[in-house]
Every structure is written in structure tokens, then in C-alpha cells.
Amino acid sequence: MSNSLKSTATKGIIWSAVDKFAVQMGQFVVSIVLARILLPEDFGLLGMLAIFIALSQTFIESGMGLGLIQRQDRTDIDFSTVFVFNLAVSSLFYLLLFFSAPFIASYFNQPKLIDLTRVLGLNLFVSSLAIVQRTKLTIAMNFKAIAKTNVIGVIIGGITGIIAAMNGFGVWSLVIQTLLGAFATAVSLWFFSHWTPSIAFSRNSFRNLFGFGSKLLFSGLYAQLLTNVYNICIGKYYPISSLGYYTRAKGFADISAGTITSILQQATFPILAAVQNDKEKLISVYSRMIRMSSFFIIPMMTLIALLAKPIVILLLTEKWVAVIPLLQWMVFARIFLPMSAINMNLLNAIGRSDLFLKVDLSKLPLTVLTMIITIPLGVKAMIIGHVVTSGVAFFINAYLPGKYYGYGALAQIKDMIPMFLSTFLMSIFVYFVTSLIDDLLLQLLLGGMAGLFGYIISSYFLKVNELKVLIDYFSF
Structure with a gap:
């Protein structure tokens, strides 16, 4: 990637990140206040x-x-x-x-x-x-x-x-x-x-x-x-309150996964479109985006699931306690969302919106079947079914990029393995810390800190390259 394109891409992603995180945090605070009222x-x-x-x-x-x-x-x-x-x-x-x-x-x-x-x-x-x-x-x-x-x-x-x-x-x-x-x-x-x-x-x-x-x-x-x-x-x-619980769980999950996905879709589409005729540059930009997004999203969604109870009760009060199990499943339904978005964004960037449509429609039978099975079983079952379909959808979305550019689902999963391992070690650390504490506020604060430092330390010892990239970037 040329220096000018790299600089433009970096600035674009940074400002897009500032935009999405500021907006999501603002909406998050507002939604908490409104939910309490x-x-x-x-x-x-x-x-x-x-x-x-x-x-x-x-x-x-x-x-x-x-x-x-x-x-x-x-x-x-x-x-x-x-x-x-x-x-x-x-x-x-x-x-x-x-x-x-x-x-x-x-x-x-x-x-x-x-x-x-x-x-x-x-x-x-x-x-x-x-x-x-x-x-x-x-x-x-x-x-x-x-x-x-x-x-x-x-x-x-x-x-x-x-x-x-x-x-x-x-x-x-x-x-x-x-x-x-x-x-x-x-x-x-x-x-x-x-x-x-x-x-x-x-x-x-x-x-x-x-x-x-x-x-x-x-x-x-x-x-x-x-x-x-x-x-x-x-x-x-279902009762109207059930839909209220579902929308709140979805809203919490979308704060992280939705924010990262929006950043990538907004900032990366014009970048990928700009290098669509240079296959080598396109693959380089595209693969880096997959790795960096997984570096953030995998630990983030896992940490939300681990700390769902203090998050919901402290922020929304006890009247929203039914959101806890829904949120724990919903975050895993979003864990592949940013990577899937990049795969689909690539097809649009090269002008193949026809393939974008075909890939989307190919997922319809599985989605419909899952809904038919889970809707009568309750809201939680519907979200669990969504976890399954989102995982399968990632492999479908990555098929054509793999076919045309040699960077498909298996190659992407291979690149994500260090992130999954670091997240697993982080989860053990967070579970150990929170299991020793009864106070919900301390669980949230210390659990969050344990998650952050646990993931960074695990990534350092596992030599996760994305951590090194971030350290190098912010050291100047």
C-alpha cells in the first residue's frame, strides 16, 4: 500500500472510528437514561x-x-x-x-x-x-x-x-x-x-x-x-415487554459490533473502491482489515457476555434483568459481523453488486429454516438460532473473496486463531476475578480491567501482530 493511500486510509478509519464511537457512546448514554425512566x-x-x-x-x-x-x-x-x-x-x-x-x-x-x-x-x-x-x-x-x-x-x-x-x-x-x-x-x-x-x-x-x-x-x-x-x-x-427486552439486548450488542461494522463499511468502501484495479494492493488492504477487526471484536463481545449481569443491572436497573441471558447470546450472534461486512464490502468495491445480491440470497433457506424452528420456542431460542446462522453466514460471505483472491474463510479463520486464543486466556482471568467478588460495581470495574490487561498480555506473549501494529502506530 502506497504511503499516500495508507495515510488516507488511516485518517479515514480514525475519524470514522471517532464518529462511530462518539455517536454510539452518546446514544448509549441516552438509551440508558431513557431506559431508566x-x-x-x-x-x-x-x-x-x-x-x-x-x-x-x-x-x-x-x-x-x-x-x-x-x-x-x-x-x-x-x-x-x-x-x-x-x-x-x-x-x-x-x-x-x-x-x-x-x-x-x-x-x-x-x-x-x-x-x-x-x-x-x-x-x-x-x-x-x-x-x-x-x-x-x-x-x-x-x-x-x-x-x-x-x-x-x-x-x-x-x-x-x-x-x-x-x-x-x-x-x-x-x-x-x-x-x-x-x-x-x-x-x-x-x-x-x-x-x-x-x-x-x-x-x-x-x-x-x-x-x-x-x-x-x-x-x-x-x-x-x-x-x-x-x-x-x-x-x-409475545408480550410487548418481551420485544422491549429483545431490542435492549440487541442495542447493547450493536454498540460494539455495530460500531466496528459501521466504521469498516463507511471508511473501507471508498478505500477498496480506489484500489479495485490493483489486485495486490486490494488483497493487502482487505486482509489487514479482517485481522484488525477480529483483534478488537472477538475479545470485546466475549467480555460483554462475561459481564452481562453487572452491565444490565447497574445501567438499566432490576426491571431489565430479563435482558441478561438474551444479551449473552446476542453478542455471539454479532461476533463475525464486522468480518462478514468486509467480505461483502469487497464485492461492492469491485463493482460486483450482482454477486453481493446472490451471496445474500444464498443464505435465505438456512435463515428461514432456523426461524421456523426457533420462533415457537421463545425469544432466547430465536437468538441462539441467530448465533448459528451468523456463523454459517460468515463462511458463505467469505466464499467468493476466497475464490477470486485466495483469501477465503479458512485463511481468515487461521488469521483469527491468535485472537481466539488470547480471548480464551482473557476469559479465564476475568472469570477468576469476578467469581471472587459479590459487589456488581466491583465486578464490572475489576472485570473490565482484568479483561483489558488480560487480553493485551495474552496477545503480547502469543505475538499477535495486530498488537505490535497498534503499539508502533501510537508510539510516534
Whole structure:
């Protein structure tokens, strides 16, 4: 990797990391405060709408933003075309949500969902106004500006949401948090991108961009459907509080795995796209990303599972104790998520969104079968089934990179073995320390410290190369 590309990649990943960790930590703090004020049922109500908002958002984006990033000869008319498309589709889907709100409420037997759907749906229109602005900043690898916009959105949304919750707004405080946060982010993106759209629309531009993005659209719809179908099933067949517990467990797991995955997807896609024609550089960047992501994610998710009890009880209080076993399984369902994301990102970076779609669809039979088996068995069984499918999905996602670039699932697992060994030794140390302590706060503090130092020491003696890379980088 050339020095200029390495410097750009490093700065991009660092600022993307600052962005994602700052946003996730902000959202984490806000969610803790809100969870201590609100009831599990309030989170359950909003969880019922997650799939409808997610599917609509996927249609609005349609993979065209990624198409702009991947395209090397993009013009201003391309950006304007995507902006007009996003605006038109967001308006259409808001109307669909508005008029379908009574049917959604009837399905879940929750009349409150009518007004919630119609108000929360406004987020689609607000978010669509800044999709292209975010894309332009991503192409320029200006992740510093993106970080600022996201932090502004989290602060404004979080503060207003907490104030609303303290004043008895209940579930509406979550809606207020979402809408005002999205609005603040959109305004900030317009300010930092220095780009004002025209109303120009080119059919030729749309045809070319949608040709790439359409595969990502169908893949995104499929991914969102499978991700959020659990919400539909739990909300329909189990008490609304069960969905609240599930969304909290998922939220905790996504703080770490989701953050790292978002960093890698945002920062690495333009980097991989930039070297797509240089196979040697592409493989070098790609393999380093796999190793470094596994270096962080494997111990992090394991430590959360080990400390799930003090984390949940201390942060959310005893009323959320049912989250503990769900969280312990959920983190292992996320452990391969960042590496799988890199494998799939590679296909998009080289312009093969058709293969991206085919790989995603190939996982459908296993996922459907697992859901059919586990849904009647309860929420915990559903998450355990997700652990199995996510492990198998990693091997499927790594198949084509292995075929085309010689770095498939087995080679990647081989590179991860030192991380797994270091994590195993860390786990023994953490278990020994926490088993001697009854106080939950001390378990969390000392267990966390034992995990950090245990992993670093184990990695040092096992000569894990990624630790050396980090030490060398921060020693200057």
C-alpha cells in the first residue's frame, strides 16, 4: 500500500472510528437514561415499527449512494439525479406509511401505533434530504465532517428526548429523540458538504446508477427484512415487554459490533473502491482489515457476555434483568459481523453488486429454516438460532473473496486463531476475578480491567501482530 493511500486510509478509519464511537457512546448514554425512566413496553412499541421504517429507508437509498462512491467518472448531474430520486421516493413511502398505519396497528393490536407511525414516518423525508450530502463527504473521505454532523444529531436528539421523557411523554419521547436528531444531522450535512442540489434529473444517469444500486436495493431489503422480522414475530406472538427486552439486548450488542461494522463499511468502501484495479494492493488492504477487526471484536463481545449481569443491572436497573441471558447470546450472534461486512464490502468495491445480491440470497433457506424452528420456542431460542446462522453466514460471505483472491474463510479463520486464543486466556482471568467478588460495581470495574490487561498480555506473549501494529502506530 502506497504511503499516500495508507495515510488516507488511516485518517479515514480514525475519524470514522471517532464518529462511530462518539455517536454510539452518546446514544448509549441516552438509551440508558431513557431506559431508566421509560418502561420496556415503550421500547417494544417503537420496536414494532422498526421493520417498516427500515424497509422504507432502504427503498429511498436504493444503493445509489454507494453507486456514486463506486463510480469513478461521476458528475454533478449524477448527484442531482440521486437527490431528486431520494426526495420523490421518501414522499411516496411516507404516504404509504400514513395510510397503512391503521393496518399496522390492527396487526399488533396496538391502537397507539396509528399516530406513532404517522409521526415517526416523517423521519424518512428528513433523512432523504441529506443522503447525497453524506455521500459527497464520504467520497472526499471527509469523515471528520461526518463525525461532527452525527455528534450534533445525537446531542440534540438525546437532550430533547430525555427532557420529554422526564416530563411524562412516554414512548413519544423516543419519537421526539429520533426526529429532532435526524433533522439536526441533515442540517449539519448541508452545512459541511457545501453542495446545493439542482432539480435536474437525468434518465441516463439514473439508469446507470440504479443498475448498480438495484442489486444492493434487493439485498438491503432482504437484510432488513431478516433483521427486523424478529420484531414482527415477537411483537405479534409475545408480550410487548418481551420485544422491549429483545431490542435492549440487541442495542447493547450493536454498540460494539455495530460500531466496528459501521466504521469498516463507511471508511473501507471508498478505500477498496480506489484500489479495485490493483489486485495486490486490494488483497493487502482487505486482509489487514479482517485481522484488525477480529483483534478488537472477538475479545470485546466475549467480555460483554462475561459481564452481562453487572452491565444490565447497574445501567438499566432490576426491571431489565430479563435482558441478561438474551444479551449473552446476542453478542455471539454479532461476533463475525464486522468480518462478514468486509467480505461483502469487497464485492461492492469491485463493482460486483450482482454477486453481493446472490451471496445474500444464498443464505435465505438456512435463515428461514432456523426461524421456523426457533420462533415457537421463545425469544432466547430465536437468538441462539441467530448465533448459528451468523456463523454459517460468515463462511458463505467469505466464499467468493476466497475464490477470486485466495483469501477465503479458512485463511481468515487461521488469521483469527491468535485472537481466539488470547480471548480464551482473557476469559479465564476475568472469570477468576469476578467469581471472587459479590459487589456488581466491583465486578464490572475489576472485570473490565482484568479483561483489558488480560487480553493485551495474552496477545503480547502469543505475538499477535495486530498488537505490535497498534503499539508502533501510537508510539510516534
